[in-house]
Structures are given as structure tokens and as C-alpha cells.
Amino acid sequence: MKLYMHPASTTCRPIMMFIADNAIPVDQQVVDIMTGEQYKDPYKAINPNCFVPVLEDGDFRLTESSAILKYLADKIGSPAYPKDLRQRARVNELMDWFNTNFYRTFGYGLVYPQVLDFMKLSDAKAQELAVAAGKAGAERFLAVLDQHLIGPQRKFLTGDAPTIADYLGAGFLSAGEIVGCKFAAYPNIRRWYAAMQALPNWKSANAGVYAWGDFARGPAYITV
Ligand SMILES: N[C@@H](CCC(=O)N[C@@H](CS)C(=O)NCC(=O)O)C(=O)O
Numbered sequence: 001m002k003l004y005m006h007p008a009s010t011t012c013r014p015i016m017m018f019i020a021d022n023a024i025p026v027d028q029q030v031v032d033i034m035t036g037e038q039y040k041d042p043y044k045a046i047n048p049n050c051f052v053p054v055l056e057d058g059d060f061r062l063t064e065s066s067a068i069l070k071y072l073a074d075k076i077g078s079p080a081y082p083k084d085l086r087q088r089a090r091v092n093e094l095m096d097w098f099n100t101n102f103y104r105t106f107g108y109g110l111v112y113p114q115v116l117d118f119m120k121l122s123d124a125k126a127q128e129l130a131v132a133a134g135k136a137g138a139e140r141f142l143a144v145l146d147q148h149l150i151g152p153q154r155k156f157l158t159g160d161a162p163t164i165a166d167y168l169g170a171g172f173l174s175a176g177e178i179v180g181c182k183f184a185a186y187p188n189i190r191r192w193y194a195a196m197q198a199l200p201n202w203k204s205a206n207a208g209v210y211a212w213g214d215f216a217r218g219p220a221y222i223t224v
Pocket residue numbers: 009010011012033038050051052053063064065066
């Protein structure tokens with residue numbers, strides 16, 4: 001199998017960590033999304049959305065980080081994607097929640113508009129208001145994550161062991177490293193995130209986001 005990826009990509013890193021944790025034989029090919037390789041052939045023909053990740057398994061091609069995690073987990077029969085109907089439905093629910101409610105507000109509302117030039121608004125006041133709205137949206141869903149989806153007892157989202165929802169969710173949360181988020185108001189998130197960071201391949205799989213954080217350091221960012 002082959003994964004087209006970029007080391008700093010929030011949607012690739014959860015897959016890279018799952019591959020590493022399970023020693024899945026997957027070649028990884030960097031697509032340089034910083035220089036626009038994704039918008040040109042041959043990559044554009046591979047994924048017309050011009051996004052990483054893409055997984056290739058023989059002549060089967062798959063886009064979408066959530067779908068790729070599910071495919072890989074099923075391919076190796078991993079308990080991280082339970083077979084039981086309701087347990088699987090819960091994992092699917094969490095992955096959809098992170099992919100839509102959470103990432104839309106936290107990633108695209110709060111983090112990226114502060115660090116990606118093409119997302120910044122040229123009018124300073126408009127930029128300030130947009131980031132403030134992103135922060136409010138992120139806080140709404142962080143509170144749900146902290147108090148309801150994790151809660152005071154659980155180590156991981158559904159119990160004592162991580163599922164692919166933990167891989168996806170913690171990877172999306174780690175985008176906050178770029179602007180220096182500490183999540184101080186969310187003790188359950190901090191505990192869960194620390195448990196994910198303690199897994200053996202966290203540092204190597206997520207090196208790209210820490211490097212981005214070092215590169216972005218300097219301005220006083222709006223954080224949570
Ligand atoms: N829904 C897609 C989103 C993928 C995505 O946003 N990829 C970003 C990197 S994290 C990308 O390739 N960006 C390149 C660009 O916007 O030009 C998924 O979950 O796989």
C-alpha cells in the first residue's frame with residue numbers, strides 16, 4: 001500500500017500514527033502541499049480535490065482521512081475499530097463529530113486563520129472578529145468534548161484503549177500546537193491528550209506539527 005501524505009498535515013498524521021502503531025506495511029510519499037504540488041499533475045489526477053491524504057491499495061484508491069483509518073483498521077482486523085454494531089456506531093459518531101463540528105470550528109475557525117496567509121482577512125478588524133468567532137465556536141465544542149465525550153472517568157474516548165476515533169480526534173486537537181493552545185479550562189481533554197501523547201509513536205508521527213509550531217512561534221496568538 002502507499003500513502004500520499006505531508007508530515008505537517010492534520011489529516012495525515014492520525015493515519016501515520018495508526019500505521020506506525022500497527023506496523024502496517026505502507027510506503028509513504030510526501031506531496032509538497034507547501035509548494036502547490038497537490039494542484040498539479042500527476043497528483044491532481046490522483047486526487048482531483050488536491051488534498052492529502054490518499055491511500056492506494058493495489059488499484060483501489062481512497063481519499064478522506066476518516067475513511068482511510070477505517071479501511072486500514074478493517075484491513076488488519078484491529079480492535080481499534082470494533083465490530084460490535086453499537087461500539088462501531090459510537091466510533092463512527094465520534095469520527096464524524098471531530099471531522100465536522102470540531103475541526104470546522106477549531107481548525108478552520110481558530111487555528112488556521114491565524115497561521116495560513118491565504119485564510120487571513122486583509123482588514124484587521126474583520127480578522128479580529130473572525131478569529132474571535134472561531135474561538136467562541138471552538139470553545140463550545142471543546143466543552144462538549146471535555147464534559148460529555150471524554151468526561152472525568154475515561155482514559156480514551158470509549159474506554160481504556162484508543163480507537164481510531166482517538167487517533168483522528170487527538171490529531172485534529174494537536175493542530176492547536178501551532179498557535180500554542182494549552183486547553184487549561186478543559187482538564188478532561190488535557191488528561192486524554194496526555195494519554196495519546198504518551199503512546200510510543202506520537203512524537204514521530206506528529207513531528208511535523210511541532211516543527212510548524214516552532215516555525216510559527218512569535219506573534220501573540222488567540223488560543224484556548
Ligand atoms: N476531508 C479531507 C481533508 C483533507 C485536507 O484538508 N488536507 C489538507 C492537509 S491537512 C490539504 O491537503 N491541503 C492542501 C490545500 O489546501 O491546498 C480529509 O479528511 O482527508
